[in-house]
Amino acid sequence: MRKSREEAAETRRRIVKTAAAEFRRHGIKGSGLAELMGAAGLTHGGFYRHFDSKEQLVAEATAAALQSFFGQVESWSAHDVSLETIFRNYLSCEHRNHLESGCPFAGLGSELARVDPATRQIATDGLLKLVDLLARKYDGLKPGAARSKALLAVSAMIGTLTLSRIVTDPELSDTLLRVGRKELLKE
Amino acid sequence: MRKSREEAAETRRRIVKTAAAEFRRHGIKGSGLAELMGAAGLTHGGFYRHFDSKEQLVAEATAAALQSFFGQVESWSAHDVSLETIFRNYLSCEHRNHLESGCPFAGLGSELARVDPATRQIATDGLLKLVDLLARKYDGLKPGAARSKALLAVSAMIGTLTLSRIVTDPELSDTLLRVGRKELLKE
DNA sequence: TGTACATCAGTGAACGCGCGTTCACTGATGTAC
DNA sequence: TGTACATCAGTGAACGCGCGTTCACTGATGTAC
Numbered sequence: 487m488r489k490s491r492e493e494a495a496e497t498r499r500r501i502v503k504t505a506a507a508e509f510r511r512h513g514i515k516g517s518g519l520a521e522l523m524g525a526a527g528l529t530h531g532g533f534y535r536h537f538d539s540k541e542q543l544v545a546e547a548t549a550a551a552l553q554s555f556f557g558q559v560e561s562w563s564a565h566d567v568s569l570e571t572i573f574r575n576y577l578s579c580e581h582r583n584h585l586e587s588g589c590p591f592a593g594l595g596s597e598l599a600r601v602d603p604a605t606r607q608i609a610t611d612g613l614l615k616l617v618d619l620l621a622r623k624y625d626g627l628k629p630g631a632a633r634s635k636a637l638l639a640v641s642a643m644i645g646t647l648t649l650s651r652i653v654t655d656p657e658l659s660d661t662l663l664r665v666g667r668k669e670l671l672k673e
Numbered sequence: 674m675r676k677s678r679e680e681a682a683e684t685r686r687r688i689v690k691t692a693a694a695e696f697r698r699h700g701i702k703g704s705g706l707a708e709l710m711g712a713a714g715l716t717h718g719g720f721y722r723h724f725d726s727k728e729q730l731v732a733e734a735t736a737a738a739l740q741s742f743f744g745q746v747e748s749w750s751a752h753d754v755s756l757e758t759i760f761r762n763y764l765s766c767e768h769r770n771h772l773e774s775g776c777p778f779a780g781l782g783s784e785l786a787r788v789d790p791a792t793r794q795i796a797t798d799g800l801l802k803l804v805d806l807l808a809r810k811y812d813g814l815k816p817g818a819a820r821s822k823a824l825l826a827v828s829a830m831i832g833t834l835t836l837s838r839i840v841t842d843p844e845l846s847d848t849l850l851r852v853g854r855k856e857l858l859k860e
Numbered sequence: 861t862g863t864a865c866a867t868c869a870g871t872g873a874a875c876g877c878g879c880g881t882t883c884a885c886t887g888a889t890g891t892a893c
Numbered sequence: 894t895g896t897a898c899a900t901c902a903g904t905g906a907a908c909g910c911g912c913g914t915t916c917a918c919t920g921a922t923g924t925a926c
Contacts, residue, residue: 494869
């Protein structure tokens with residue numbers, strides 16, 4: 487039954503990637519390890535060959551989710567330096583409807599405030615990276631002012647997306663996204 | 674052992690109030706009914722004399738948390754019609770540090786996106802009320818424009834407070850709140 | 861290069877625990893006469 | 894108004910279940926000679 491080192495490393499990566507999606511879809515507390523390992527095509531018993539605890543997986547999955555999310559943000563802004571593109575993609579129905587691959591701050595926000603410091607540190611680093619990424623798009627401003635605007639924009643994006651997922655009225659949900667895109671560009 | 678109707682109603686109110694605080698402090702999934710009933714000074718067995726399910730309590734506790742939160746917002750803005758007062762109080766270290774009595778959208782944000790529709794409807798109504806409350810403070814604007822600004826402000830407030838609770842660096846946390854207050858007034 | 865042995869990735873059963881929920885019971889409250 | 898009985902708020906034990914975690918086992922992989 488033993489697998490090669492490469493296979494084992496591949497399995498580990500698959501678990502982390504699956505967890506990054508499952509946690510965002512069902513929440514951290516809402517995702518059991520057995521269910522999660524099943525989604526990765528394994529039985530739950532093997533979990534502890536790869537991780538010390540669920541807490542450790544939460545940390546690694548958060549890091550993986552952030553990394554994959556940044557990949558998307560960078561792909562949005564690769565051929566188009568405008569903030570508008572970022573807002574349009576972040577505050578889209580597409581993003582709202584796909585929790586599992588979306589922004590971890592919006593998907594896990596209130597839960598992240600309650601996880602262990604190691605994971606919160608990973609989230610903190612991710613937040614700073616996201617703010618920097620946006621601040622660079624606010625050109626023609628002093629660095630401090632650009633950073634301030636970027637901080638507010640990031641907060642508003644995360645808040646708006648979170649609310650758009652809570653709201654029961656689909657029209658209101660769309661309005662939240664649309665108004666967010668429009669108002670953030672006005673600033 | 675039987676209690677009078679008034680006492681029973683009082684007990685029920687106490688459970689809901691306790692739940693409104695416990696859910697905000699530990700999250701919905703993070704609050705067990707036994708722990709919660711204990712915090713209300715009761716044993717867990719009596720829970721089902723008052724509620725059909727935890728889900729029902731979640732709905733009522735969310736409504737209670739929103740109501741108590743609106744009471745605070747209105748007390749902030751009672752003798753001072755300015756938006757600045759609302760931003761200063763909402764985006765305060767005080768508010769950040771007191772999950773249990775604070776804004777339910779910030780405290781439960783990502784969890785609210787996963788609860789049953791009845792509770793999400795309650796949250797939706799609360800959000801609309803909060804947006805209206807702020808929109809009235811944006812005077813000198815057309816109603817539509819005021820509402821748009823209020824929507825963005827509410828999203829930014831909730832996003833900022835959530836992030837300020839995730840971040841591990843206390844200085845960054847304070848900066849998030851300070852920048853939020855400042856930038857929201859600029860608009 | 862081939863052989864013998866140690867390692868360990870993954871399985872599936874089992875652990876104790878806390879979860880939401882149910883229930884028999886108690887005894888004060890509410891109701892009917 | 895007083896008495897007899899039904900109601901039911903709250904208790905504490907128990908339910909089945911899924912949780913995170915552990916473990917004996919399997920057998921292919923990696924290692925030592």
